[in-house]
Amino acid sequence: MSRHKITQLTPAQVAAIPGYLEKWTKIALSPEPINRQQVAEAVIAIYDALGLKAPQILIFDNIYPAVSEIVKFLDNPFQMKIGDKLGEKIEEKLRNQLLLQTISQISSQSLTLLSQLWDKLPNPVGSGFLLSTHQEREFRTQLGCQVWNPLRNYICGWNKYICFIDFCITELNCRHDAKIWSAFDLLAKNWAVIFPYEKLCYVCDRPIKVCLDNSNLLQERGEAVIFLP
Numbered sequence: 202m203s204r205h206k207i208t209q210l211t212p213a214q215v216a217a218i219p220g221y222l223e224k225w226t227k228i229a230l231s232p233e234p235i236n237r238q239q240v241a242e243a244v245i246a247i248y249d250a251l252g253l254k255a256p257q258i259l260i261f262d263n264i265y266p267a268v269s270e271i272v273k274f275l276d277n278p279f280q281m282k283i284g285d286k287l288g289e290k291i292e293e294k295l296r297n298q299l300l301l302q303t304i305s306q307i308s309s310q311s312l313t314l315l316s317q318l319w320d321k322l323p324n325p326v327g328s329g330f331l332l333s334t335h336q337e338r339e340f341r342t343q344l345g346c347q348v349w350n351p352l353r354n355y356i357c358g359w360n361k362y363i364c365f366i367d368f369c370i371t372e373l374n375c376r377h378d379a380k381i382w383s384a385f386d387l388l389a390k391n392w393a394v395i396f397p398y399e400k401l402c403y404v405c406d407r408p409i410k411v412c413l414d415n416s417n418l419l420q421e422r423g424e425a426v427i428f429l430p
Contacts, residue, residue, distance in 0.1 A: 207306060207307060207373060208306060208307060208308055208311075209307070209308055209310075209311050210307070210311045210314055210315070214372050214373070215314055217368070217372055218314065218315075218317055218318060218368070221318060221364050221367060221368050222317065222318065222321055222322065222364060224364075224367075225322060225363060225364045225367070225389075226322065228389070228390055228392065229322070229392065231392070231407070232407075233407075234406055234407065235260075235391035235392065235393050235404075235406050235407055236391055237260050237404075239387045239390075239391055240260070240387065240388065240391050240393045240395075240404055241258050241260075241404075242384075242387065243383075243384040243385070243387035243388045243391075243393070244256070244258055244384075244388075244395060244397075244402050244404065245258075246380060246381075246383065246384035247287055247290075247291075247381070247384045247385070247388075247397075248287075248397075248402075249380075250290060250294075250378075250380060250381055250384070251283070251286060251287060251290055253283070253399065254400075256397070256398070256399070256400050256401050256402040257400060257401050257402070258401075258402050258404060259401065259402070259403050259404065260404040260405075260406070261403065261404065261405050261406065262405075262406050263405055263406055264394065264405045267396060267403045267404075267405050270403065271396055271403060281398060281399040282354040282397075282398055283354075283397050283398060283399055284354035284396070284397050285354075287397055290381065291381060291385055294377070294378040294381040294382075295362075295366050295377060295378065295381060295382060295385060296362045296365075296366060298375075298376065298377060298378075299362075299365070299366055299369045299370070299375050299377065300362075302369070302375050302376065303315060303369060303373070303375070315365065315368070318362075318364040318365035318368050319361050319362050319364060319365050322361075322364055354396055354397070354398070363389050366382070366385075367386070370382060391407070392407040393405070393406075393407070394407075
């Protein structure tokens with residue numbers, strides 16, 4: 202974990218938890234466009250962590266034009282999907298490592314407190330990817346499963362454990378891969394969604410509005426819940 206074994210959260214660390222929840226909730230629901238330079242740097246760093254050369258990066262205002270472009274080359278054998286590889290690398294170097302450190306050292310009472318860092322995030326954040334079930338159904342209907350399923354090669358800076366990861370690194374000084382965290386942190390703060398291929402990476406800007414109900418869940422009835430640029 203850190204250089205000194207931690208078995209209990211200090212009062213100051215417990216008091217800091219709501220601040221982390223507030224921080225990441227605001228980022229998740231921000232209507233501000235992504236910082237394209239920061240996201241490009243993050244993409245290059247993540248590819249480098251996998252030992253891959255920097256790809257050509259194409260940035261789109263929202264997911265629809267990106268999908269339209271990707272569909273054009275789905276049958277191209279030279280466009281190898283690497284979303285799973287990147288996702289596994291991020292999980293291995295960040296989430297899994299930090300979970301292992303905390304579970305092996307911290308008391309059950311403190312772990313219960315830490316669980317707030319993922320249980321109490323709004324649904325769009327906690328679900329990991331705000332290409333919601335609504336949009337997934339729409340894409341499957343428009344494109345058909347044979348086309349849409351191969352498109353499911355994406356990574357989002359959002360992850361159920363993003364707030365937990367930030368807290369463990371910042372407050373608990375947990376061991377981690379600083380290079381991977383720096384890149385993933387940039388993706389998360391910009392709420393960028395990427396479709397990574399070996400030589401091309403498609404980046405999509407964030408929604409300009411997300412509608413939640415009183416329980417911080419995506420609204421289901423009567424009106425659009427996600428508004429794109």
